[in-house]
Amino acid sequence: MKYTAHINIMPHKELLDPQGKAVSNSLHNLGLSQVHDVRIGKHVTLHLEAANEAEANSLTTEACKKLLANGVMESFEFSLTAN
Amino acid sequence: MKFGIIVFPGSNCDRDMMHALRDDLEQEVVMLWHKDKDLSMFTKDDCIVLPGGFSYGDYLRCGALARFSPMMEQVINFAKHGGKVLGVCNGFQILCESGLLPGVLLQNDHQKFVCKNVCIKSENNRNIIGQNVADKILKIPVAHGEGRYHADAATLEKLNKNNQVIFRYCDEHGEVHLHSNPNGAVNNIAGICNEGRNVFGMMPHPERASSSALHNIDGRLILQAFTN
Numbered sequence: 001m002k003y004t005a006h007i008n009i010m011p012h013k014e015l016l017d018p019q020g021k022a023v024s025n026s027l028h029n030l031g032l033s034q035v036h037d038v039r040i041g042k043h044v045t046l047h048l049e050a051a052n053e054a055e056a057n058s059l060t061t062e063a064c065k066k067l068l069a070n071g072v073m074e075s076f077e078f079s080l081t082a083n
Numbered sequence: 084m085k086f087g088i089i090v091f092p093g094s095n096c097d098r099d100m101m102h103a104l105r106d107d108l109e110q111e112v113v114m115l116w117h118k119d120k121d122l123s124m125f126t127k128d129d130c131i132v133l134p135g136g137f138s139y140g141d142y143l144r145c146g147a148l149a150r151f152s153p154m155m156e157q158v159i160n161f162a163k164h165g166g167k168v169l170g171v172c173n174g175f176q177i178l179c180e181s182g183l184l185p186g187v188l189l190q191n192d193h194q195k196f197v198c199k200n201v202c203i204k205s206e207n208n209r210n211i212i213g214q215n216v217a218d219k220i221l222k223i224p225v226a227h228g229e230g231r232y233h234a235d236a237a238t239l240e241k242l243n244k245n246n247q248v249i250f251r252y253c254d255e256h257g258e259v260h261l262h263s264n265p266n267g268a269v270n271n272i273a274g275i276c277n278e279g280r281n282v283f284g285m286m287p288h289p290e291r292a293s294s295s296a297l298h299n300i301d302g303r304l305i306l307q308a309f310t311n
Binding site for chain 1: 143144147151179180186187189190191192193194233234235267
């Protein structure tokens with residue numbers, strides 16, 4: 001089976017996110033004063049082949065833990081779609 | 084003893100490091116390509132240096148891709164057997180990503196690349212750098228966008244308890260405070276070592292302060308620590 005993984009990687013909530021802070025200030029300058037707590041992460045998509053969804057889940061988790069996300073600073077979550 | 088300097092695609096302080104070690108400290112230096120995987124010519128007396136730069140374009144995260152280069156697998160093995168390793172700037176980031184050092188280097192809190200001389204001081208003599216530097220306040224340049232050292236509370240407690248912090252940012256009088264911190268690093272941490280005291284990482288660049296032609300040779304004390 002072919003799957004697509006849609007992965008979201010975000011900085012941990014307790015960490016200062018300078019990018020998010022700068023973007024938040026710019027949004028305020030645009031007049032969107034209601035917007036706050038902007039945080040910026042990464043969105044990764046990847047295609048993979050696996051026997052079933054459980055295996056696809058396991059492979060994607062391994063990719064995230066070993067390389068795509070650094071657990072010291074980021075958390076990750078993902079969804080899978082069968083192609 | 085001799086030094087080995089690893090060159091990754093995107094390294095840009097490898098030659099500076101080579102000149103500092105070979106010309107200023109008169110040491111033997113071997114340049115190593117990231118795709119090679121032979122460190123058999125190096126012993127525990129030697130030191131492998133991971134230089135500064137932007138390995139693999141800082142893609143994904145600083146140091147994340149360099150960590151999986153063939154040579155890094157050998158460096159991890161070398162370090163686990165007691166070999167000495169020094170990572171400067173991007174090299175420090177790679178050491179954190181590879182798990183040889185705890186923690187991570189985050190984007191500077193002020194969102195700007197910082198390039199200037201800073202003062203740092205060592206607070207213990209429980210490692211070879213601290214022994215060589217003693218109580219001196221060193222003026223060493225930093226040049227980074229991601230130098231904000233971070234580790235969770237438990238890791239920080241362990242680092243402090245084990246005397247693994249090798250340098251903190253301070254002012255010219257040696258005072259450690261918010262205004263002497265160029266990037267927002269937790270506890271003003273500028274450099275750390277591992278528990279085994281054979282792997283060292285620091286954001287400031289000692290190789291840029293080793294030549295008398297540059298009117299600052301404070302960095303020599305740091306690099307010389309590996310030659311004793």
